[in-house]
Amino acid sequence: MAAIIDKALEEGACLTFACDAIGIHLRTYRRWKEDPVDRRKGSQKANSTALREQERPHVLEVCTSSKYRDIAPTEIVTGLAEEGVYIASARPFYRVLRSAGMLNHRGNDHLARTLYIPPEFKATGPVDDWSCEIVG
Structure with a gap:
């Protein structure tokens, strides 16, 4: 990316605008120019103890x-x-x-629960469905 910015600078572009166009901060570009070694944190190599694709x-x-x-x-x-x-x-x-998308409950010991639905009362005419009222 630094090479792209260098080329833009040779063609007369402003450094700040060139960095904005690429999406990096001006300080990042200057750090790259001072020390081109990648110093980002994190391992760049594969884990030697990880399972191989054959396993x-x-x-x-x-x-x-x-x-x-x-x-x-x-x-x-x-x-x-x-x-x-x-x-x-x-x-x-x-x-x-x-x-593999297989990490879920792995046993047959849990049966599916049926959802209890309380009975419904439907009024088909006036005074057809009464409810109990508590009067104190």
């Missing part, structure tokens, strides 16, 4: 298997550890399930 389908396969489809990822990791198998910790299981 994600295996996690989904395990989570949707008949043995584990009704339990939480923390319990899946515990069950796999008891069998001597390690795929990933619980947190990557949650991340993979969330990215």
Whole structure:
């Protein structure tokens, strides 16, 4: 971006207007010119402990298997550890399930509740529907 502003300056543009046109502050441009090294915070490299793309389908396969489809990822990791198998910790299981849109209630133990609708009284004529009035 600094090269674009430099080119605009060579062609006679005002520095302030050139920075505004690109959407950066004048101080940002000057900082780039003084020190061209990117000093923004945050990691620019990939996480070395993150699951590889080849491992994600295996996690989904395990989570949707008949043995584990009704339990939480923390319990899946515990069950796999008891069998001597390690795929990933619980947190990557949650991340993979969330990215696949499968992070919701995973059991069949909660039945859908039916909504109670109180009975309605409909008057079809005068003095057809009476209500109780408490007089003290």
